[in-house]
Amino acid sequence: MIKIEDSNAECYHINPMQVVYVKERLCPNSEDQMWKILLSTGEVIMTKNVKGAQTIIESIKQRYS
Numbered sequence: 001m002i003k004i005e006d007s008n009a010e011c012y013h014i015n016p017m018q019v020v021y022v023k024e025r026l027c028p029n030s031e032d033q034m035w036k037i038l039l040s041t042g043e044v045i046m047t048k049n050v051k052g053a054q055t056i057i058e059s060i061k062q063r064y065s
Contacts, residue, residue, distance in 0.1 A: 002059070004037065004052040006045050014039070016059035024053070 001013045014037070023036040035053035037045040047053065 002052055002055050004045060004047050004049050004056075006047050007034075012045055014045075014056065016056050016063070019056055019060060022053055022057050022060075 001015055004012045004014055006012065018040045020038040020040055023038075025034045025036060026032070027034055032048060033050060035047050035049065037047065037053065037056065039045070
């Protein structure tokens with residue numbers, strides 16, 4: 001389980017097996033990165049938590065390598 005805080009300051013404990021994809025986005029007019037995490041339930045989580053998003057990506061890479 002990986003803990004992610006979304007842009008509304010809500011915390012999620014995510015099972016990486018339930019993640020469909022993680023998308024990195026640069027916010028217009030700023031240098032902030034936002035991460036869009038799509039879960040298999042269709043729920044989307046938008047976060048600035050770089051470490052959490054990269055941990056999910058690494059987990060997915062390990063699963064399929």
